[in-house]
Amino acid sequence: MNQKPAVSLNRDYMPTLPAALVIGDGQSGLLSAKALTDIGIAVTMVKTRPDGRTLHCSAPDFDRQGFEKSLRSVLQEVELVEPQGAVSMRRMGDDFEVRFGARNVRTFGCVFFTSGADMTTVPSDLPEGVAAVSPDRVPAPGTKVAFLLDYISPSSPAAGLTAIRQAIDNAASGGASFVIMKHAPVAHLFGEALYEDAKRAGVEFYRFGETLPTVRPRPTDPSKDSGMCISVVDVVEHGDPVTLEVDRLFYAGAPDASSVMPLAKEVLVNDVDEEGFLLSSSVHCHSGRSFANGVFAVGECTGELDLIRTAAQAAAAAARARSWMVRACARKEAEAVRFTDACIRCMTCLRLCPHNAISFVAGAGRSTVTASAAACEECGVCVSECPRLVLDLVFFPEAAIESFVDEASRIHGSRPVAVYGCQRSPGRAASRIGLPPDVLFLTVPCAGRISESVLWATMAAGVQGILVVGCHHGNCASNNGTDWAEARVTAALEKLGVPTGMQPPVQYASVAANEEARFSRIVRDFCRAVRGETT
Amino acid sequence: MDSHAQPSVVIVGGGIAGLSVAKCLSDNGLSCTLIERENQLGGHVRSWACMATDRCLRCFCCTVEDLIDVVESSERVSVLTGCELESLERPGTNSFRVQVRNATNGDRQPVEAAAVVIAAGFTPYDPSEKVFWGYGVHRGVVTLQELDTLVRRDDLAGFVGESDEPLKMAFFQCVGSRDRSIGADYCSQYCCKAALRMALRLRKDKPDWEITIFYIDLQVAGKFAGSLLSLAEEKQIRLIQGVPGEIVPREDGTLEILREHKGVNVREIYDKIVLSVGQHPLPDVSRLSSLAGLETDRFGFLTAAGTQDPCRTRVDRVYVAGTVGGPKDIEQTVEHAGRTAAAVLADLNGSERTQQ
Amino acid sequence: MSATTNPDTHDLATVISRRTGGEHLVSCLTCGQCVSRCFLNDGYPDMNPRTLIRKVLMGRGQEMVDSEFIWACTLCGRCTTDCPKELQMDVIIRDLRGAALRQGKAPHRIVEGVETGLKMGNNVGMDSEAFLDTVEWLAEEAEEDVEGLEEGDLAVELDREGADLLYIPNPREYTSTPEMFQSYLKFFHYAKADWTMSSKVFDITNWAYYLGDRESASTMVRTMVDEARRLKVKTLVSTECGHGFKILRKDAERWLGEPLGFEVLGVIELADKWLQEGRLSVAPGALDARVTLHDPCNVGRKLGIFEEPRRVLKTIAAEFVEMWPNRKQSICCGGGGSVGQNTDMAKKRLEHARTKRDQILRTGADTLATCCQNCLSQLGDLQSRYEMPLEVKSVIQMLVEAIEA
C-alpha cells in the first residue's frame, strides 16, 4: 500500500488525519483524489468499471492531453483497490466502515462518490445513426456535420459548448458545421467568445422555437451512410423550413440519472435531487457536500459534466472533507445526543438521521446505538421520533422546552402566543426585529425538534396559539427537519379537528435566514388571526 | 516556520466569496484576517431577497447569513470591517506584510500573512447609459437588484402600489452583459436563473399577474436550473426570445415595447419592467491588481492562472476567489471560493512538506 | 461564411463583412433590440432590422435587395445604436442598395441625381455661371432687405485662394430655400469670417453614397477635397447638411486612403464656437420662442455633435425644450438616406414619420429647429401635412434672426 503520512497544517491541533475513500476512477475520481492528496490526505481509490468517459471542457486554453497526463500522475500517490464482490459501507462512529467483498473491511474518514453517469441515449424518435456529442467523438475532418441541442429537453450546457467547439474545429478543417438549438450555451467567461468564434468560423446557427426540427436519414444508401436531413424553421428568419443535408448529426444530451451507482443512492438516500442525481437540490448541498457528514459526491453523478466546475467541486469538497475530519478528531470525546438504556434498537433514529450520524455497534454482550458528535448537527429529529423517548440533545435538552412551557403556563392569563422557531432562520430574524411581549419565542436548534408531544404540552399550558416556524422546504440545514415540523402540526390539527373556515390554533410557517420582514409579518398575522382581530 | 506558528491568510473582501474562504480555512485550522470595506459583512447578497415559493428555489442568498455567523464567532478569523487594503509588501518569498487602513479614522494596521486571497467582488451594471430603456427616467423601470431589495423588505407595494389590479411585468435579460459596445462581451451567468426565480416568486404571491421574461438565450446551467425552467413553463411565465430595444413611456405611466411575434412586429404594454443587470468588474479593480502585482483580463476582471487553475494567479501565494475573477452566481462563487481555499491549503501544505 | 448552402448570395454577407462598419455582421446575437428601435416597424410590419440581417446571413439577401424596405430605410442607424455586437445597419443597407443598383433596381430619381452630379458637380445640374449669378443676386437682395446692411456687405469673392474657410452649400439652399442661403451669407458676414465658395464645387451632397455606389461616392468626395486643396484653405465648412458633412468628416480619409490636409467643420460647430468667443453678438433670449431641437441622425448620432446646436439655441431663444428621446437616441425625421429625394417614397415618408410627429407635438414647442437641410425639408413637409402648429427653422437661420433682432 502506498499510503503516506498526511501532513497537517496545524500539527499542534491534529497530528494525523484518516484516509479518504474515492469511489470511481474516472476523471471525476482522479480530480477528487488529486485535490485530496494535494492537501495532505491519503487516498484509497476504488475502481468501479472501465469507462472512457471524459468531462467536457471547451476553454480556449485547454490542453486535453496535458490535463489527462497530469491527472493520471495522481495514480502514483493513491492506493488503488479492485473490489472482489460488492462494495458496501456504513457509518461507524466518526468513520466509515467499508467492505470490499466479504473479507476486505477497511475504515475511512470520508467517502467520495465519483462513480460517473452515462449520457442519456439519443431520443428514439431520431433516426438510427445519430451520434451523441462527446468530447472524445470528433467529427471526421472536412465533413458536413450538424449538432442538435435542446431537442425535446434542454441539453447539458457543457455538451452544448462541446458541440460549438467541435463545430468550429470542423469548419476550420474545411468542413461545414451547423448548430441547431433553442438557446446558445454561453455561461462561461469564455462562452460568448466561443459563440462568436463559431459564427466567424462560418458555423451556421439555427434557433428553433415551439416547433421541433425534424430529422430523417439522407435518402442515399443507409447501409454505408449515416447522413441526415434536418428540417428546421429559424425563429428569426421565419418562412418555410430550411433543410440541411449533413454527413453526420450529433445530438447533445444530458447525463442520465438512472445510471448513477446504486450504492451511492443507498448511502445518500436523502441526498438525491429531483432528477435522481446525487446531492439534493438543497442549498446546503453544494461543492460536493451532502447532508451525510463525511460523504461527498463529485462530477457526473451529481449531474455535472463540465470539467472546470467538476474540478472546483472536487477541490472544494476536498477542503471540506479535511475540515470534517479535523472536526471529527476534535470531537472524539464529545457527546451530542444522549441515549439511555431503554433503547430497543428499533433503528428509527439511524434511519431518520439526516446527517448519517448514528451508528449501530454490535457488541458481544449488548449492542448499542450511538451518535457521532462530529456528524450530528443537533437537529433533534431522532429525539422527536424515537418511540421510546430514549434520546435527548446534550446542548438543548428536553428541560429547556419544559421550562419554556412552564413559563407559558405561568403567564397563561395573558393568553400568550408561543412561537417555536429554529435558530437558523426565524431565530435570527427574531433576534433582529424583536417581538411583542405577548409573544413567547423559543429558539430551537431545528424545527425538527418540535415533536407532537411538545405541541400538546404547549397547548395544555393554555397558550392562545402555537406557531412553528422552520426554514423553507428544501432549505432546512438538516434536510427535512422543517418537513417533520409541518407534518407534526398537520397531525396535531387532524386530531384537534378544527372545522374548516376556523383559524387553527397551531400553524406551521417557513422563512429563510434573510427574511426578517416576512417573519415579522407572519407572526403578526398569526397573532391577529388566533386572537380574532381583523386587520 | 516555527512549528507552533499558525499561518495566517489575509482575505480581501467580506462578501460571500471571502466569507466562504474564511470559513473553509478556519475550519481547517488556519487563522485568517478578513478585510471588508463596508461596515457589515455579506456584500451584495445582503440586499437580495429569498426567492422561495412553496419550496426553496436554491438562490443561495440566505447562506450568507450562516457564513457571517460562523465567521464572526470563529476564534481563528479576525474581521476588520470598514477597512481597506492599503499596501502589500513581500519581505520574504512566503510572507507578506499587509497594511490595512480604517476608512473612517484612517488608522493603519499591519498584518503578517502567509497568503493573500482577493475576494473583492463585482459591481452591478448601472443601466442609466442605456437611454433606450429609460432606467432612471421612467418610473416603472427598475433593476433586478432593486426589485430584490424591495422583496426583501417585504415592500413590493412600495413599487407596484396597493391596487389589486393584475399587473403586467416584464424582465429584460442580458442588460449590461453579452454586450461588446460597453466592453462586457460575456455572459454574467447568474441573471437568467435569478430572473426565473423572481418570476416564480412573484407568481406565487401574485397568481394573476402576467409575467414575461424576454431573453436572448436562457442559461440554465447547474443543479436545479432545469427545474426552474420547467417550473416557469408550468406556471405560465411567458418566455420570449428577443429583448425589446426600447421602452416608450405612455401618458398613463405604463410602458410600451415593440417585439417581433411570428414574423410580425407587435406592440405590448407593461406596467413594470425589470432590467436583469449583469456583473461588471469593480471600479477600483486596477488599484487592487497593481497592489497585488496581478493583471486584469480584457473585461477588467482579475486574471487567474488559467481556466484550469482559476484560483491561483501569476503571483505565488496570491489567489482570487469569487466574482472578482469573473461573473458567477452565488453557488459558483461558493464553489470557486472552496477551490481557492483548497489551493491555499495545498500550497501551504506543500511548503511545509518541503521544509520537513 | 461557409459556402455550403448558397454560394452566390452568401457573397453579399461576405462583401458587407469586409466593409468598415460591416465587420461585425456575423456576430449578430439575434438579441432583438434593433427590432424595437426602427421607426419603420409599423409601416413594414413583417420586416425589421433583425430579420433583414438574418436573411442576409443565411443567403437570402436577394429578398432584401428586391424589397422596398431597403429604400424606406433612412440609414438613420438608430436600430443599431447600442447594438451589443456593434453592427451598423446603414453600412449593411448601403451594400444591399449597391446590389440593387447593379441589378438596375435603384430608384430612377436618385440614379439620375448621381449622374447629374458626376457630370455637373452638383445634383441640380447648375453650371458655374448660373451659380455665380444666383449668389450675387441673393446677396444683393438680402442687403436690401436687412436694415444695417450696406451694399456689398454680403458679396463673396468666389474661388479666393488662401481663404480660411471654404463653404460648400447644399443645392436646396440656392434653389428652393433662398432665404436659407442668405442666412449663411449673413452669418459669415456678421462673424467677419475670412471665407470663400467655389464656383465649380457647390454641392455638399453625395447621392451616390445613398445608392451604395462606392466608386461614384468617392469620386464626388475627391472633387470636393481637390477643390479645397486647390484653394489652399485651412478648413472646409459644411453647410447644415447631415450626410454630406458626415461623409467628409468621417469617411473621406478612409475612402481616399490619404490625409485630407485640411480640417472639416460643420457650420453649426462654427456658430457655437463664434458665439462662445463673443465673435457674434446677440442678446440672450433674443428670440421670443419656445424652441425644440431635432437631432439629425448624421450630425448627432453618427458624428456626436449634440451640444453645439443646444448651446446656440439655449443662448438665443427664450425657452428651450427637449424632445424625448433625444441625442443618440433621437428618432429620425423620416426623410434621410435618400428617402426625401426618392419620389417613390413621397407619400410613405410622411406616414412613416408619425412617431416623429407625435414626439415633436408632445414638446409643445412653437419652433422646431434642426441643423440638416434634409431634415429641414422633411420636417417642413411634416409640418404642413399634419398641420403642426409650429415653424421649422435651421439653427443658423435662427441665430442670424437673433443677431438681427
Ligand code: SF4
Ligand atoms: S429510535 Fe430510540 S429506541 Fe430506536 S434505536 Fe434509536 S434510540 Fe433506540
Ligand code: SF4
Ligand atoms: S440530532 Fe439530528 S443530526 Fe443529531 S443524531 Fe439526531 S437526527 Fe442525527
Ligand code: SF4
Ligand atoms: S430561496 Fe434562496 S434565500 Fe430562500 S431559502 Fe432558498 S436559498 Fe435561501
Ligand code: SF4
Ligand atoms: S445569464 Fe442570461 S441574462 Fe445573464 S448574461 Fe447570461 S444569458 Fe444574459
Ligand code: SF4
Ligand atoms: S441589436 Fe445588433 S445584435 Fe441585436 S439583433 Fe440587432 S443587429 Fe443583432
Ligand code: SF4
Ligand atoms: S430606418 Fe433607421 S432604424 Fe430603420 S432599419 Fe434603417 S437605419 Fe435602422
